[in-house]
Amino acid sequence: MDKSSKGFIIFSVFTVGLAAIVxxxxxxxxxxxxxxxxxxxxxxxxxxxxxxxxxxxxxxxASSSDGVSFDEEESLKEEGSFEKISSNxxxxxxxxxxEEESGSLFVVPSLMEGRAEDEIVKxxxxxxxxxxxxPPLEIxxxxxxxxxxxxxxxxxxxxxxxxxxxEVYRRPFIFKNGDKISxxxxxxxxxxxxxxxxxxxxxxxVTLSFSPYADNLEEQISKAREAGHETMIDLPLQSKxxxxxxxxxxxxxxxxxxxxxxxxxENVLKDSGAFIGVIGINGEALFSRSxxxxxxxxxxxxxxxxxxxxxxxxxxxxxxxxxxxxxSSDIFFSDNMFYPSIENNFNLLExxxxxxxxxxxxxxxxKILLDSINKWQEKNEQRGSHKFILVPVSxxxxxx
Numbered sequence: 001m002d003k004s005s006k007g008f009i010i011f012s013v014f015t016v017g018l019a020a021i022v023x024x025x026x027x028x029x030x031x032x033x034x035x036x037x038x039x040x041x042x043x044x045x046x047x048x049x050x051x052x053x054x055x056x057x058x059x060x061x062a063s064s065s066d067g068v069s070f071d072e073e074e075s076l077k078e079e080g081s082f083e084k085i086s087s088n089x090x091x092x093x094x095x096x097x098x099e100e101e102s103g104s105l106f107v108v109p110s111l112m113e114g115r116a117e118d119e120i121v122k123x124x125x126x127x128x129x130x131x132x133x134x135p136p137l138e139i140x141x142x143x144x145x146x147x148x149x150x151x152x153x154x155x156x157x158x159x160x161x162x163x164x165x166x167e168v169y170r171r172p173f174i175f176k177n178g179d180k181i182s183x184x185x186x187x188x189x190x191x192x193x194x195x196x197x198x199x200x201x202x203x204x205x206v207t208l209s210f211s212p213y214a215d216n217l218e219e220q221i222s223k224a225r226e227a228g229h230e231t232m233i234d235l236p237l238q239s240k241x242x243x244x245x246x247x248x249x250x251x252x253x254x255x256x257x258x259x260x261x262x263x264x265x266e267n268v269l270k271d272s273g274a275f276i277g278v279i280g281i282n283g284e285a286l287f288s289r290s291x292x293x294x295x296x297x298x299x300x301x302x303x304x305x306x307x308x309x310x311x312x313x314x315x316x317x318x319x320x321x322x323x324x325x326x327x328s329s330d331i332f333f334s335d336n337m338f339y340p341s342i343e344n345n346f347n348l349l350e351x352x353x354x355x356x357x358x359x360x361x362x363x364x365x366x367k368i369l370l371d372s373i374n375k376w377q378e379k380n381e382q383r384g385s386h387k388f389i390l391v392p393v394s395x396x397x398x399x400x
Contacts, residue, residue, distance in 0.1 A: 134204035134228030164304025170394035189214025204228030221273035237283030277306025
């Protein structure tokens with residue numbers, strides 16, 4: 001037999017053997033189609049915001065503070081034993097905070113070592129959870145009695161009967177004894193996804209503040225109120241790094257005349273919907289400039305609105321009129337935080353609240369900070385009778 005014949009025979013045997021192996025494997029894995037379960041189809045009528053992050057079971061367990069998978073966690077909650085094994089990371093961490101630091105009413109969170117948001121956010125799941133829609137506020141849009149016409153626009157005003165806008169547009173709250181905590185998310189309306197998450201996923205007690213440069217501002221504020229949130233407007237103030245860091249054309253600045261700054265303020269306020277006041281963003285350059293700030297305060301308070309400072313070093317107003325209100329935040333978060341700093345400052349907020357009876361945190365609208373609010377609230381609910389009372393910012397006006 002020549003070499004070519006032998007080669008052909010060997011090739012034929014190899015091919016037949018390979019085909020036999022494929023047939024045997026196919027028979028082993030084959031299933032009768034009638035035995036297969038039908039595919040489950042999600043109800044698209046539910047309002048769901050899909051998370052771009054998919055976790056493996058190992059990642060889910062690693063993201064839990066106790067190494068418990070989410071399925072096991074739900075089972076433990078049903079059995080009533082979850083609270084016993086779940087460590088209170090916030091409470092434990094707070095004990096390590098220096099007492100001198102906790103006495104400060106303004107914290108610039110340091111950029112501590114940690115993973116950036118795009119890395120750490122993968123372990124966060126709170127924003128992807130379904131939430132029960134909250135009832136809308138009673139008043140969604142501005143009412144005529146609290147508006148005055150200015151050209152083709154409308155500005156807030158105190159009614160003829162002396163009723164103030166912030167009192168009418170606030171989220172109702174039944175006052176209770178206990179330590180209160182309030183969260184405000186500012187800068188909303190510019191990024192669609194973050195704005196939708198804040199409106200639909202955060203507890204309704206969280207106050208939402210919108211950028212004056214947002215498109216369809218009044219419509220976005222109405223959506224927030226339909227989800228149960230009271231609303232505010234960001235007021236850009238001159239920063240210490242101005243003009244390198246510019247808050248936009250409506251920024252209140254030192255070199256403008258009082259009339260020019262009032263015109264900027266009114267441009268922020270006009271046709272902005274039903275809101276309770278403004279948040280002064282930045283403002284380091286205006287700490288001691290009463291000549292710049294006093295006309296702003298007077299104009300706001302004369303319209304029955306609140307002013308919230310993100311820095312208590314900002315000059316306090318000396319306004320005799322009994323209208324409006326002034327509030328300072330205790331902690332202000334910018335948008336470049338790492339997780340260790342977030343945990344640190346949430347614990348500090350708790351210590352401040354335990355010390356003075358209330359604490360107020362202002363946060364940028366990043367996914368990691370939005371989800372941190374939800375995670376804090378979940379842990380807070382597990383405290384039982386020792387939990388903090390989550391309130392809208394308007395509930396703190398009478399206490400400051």
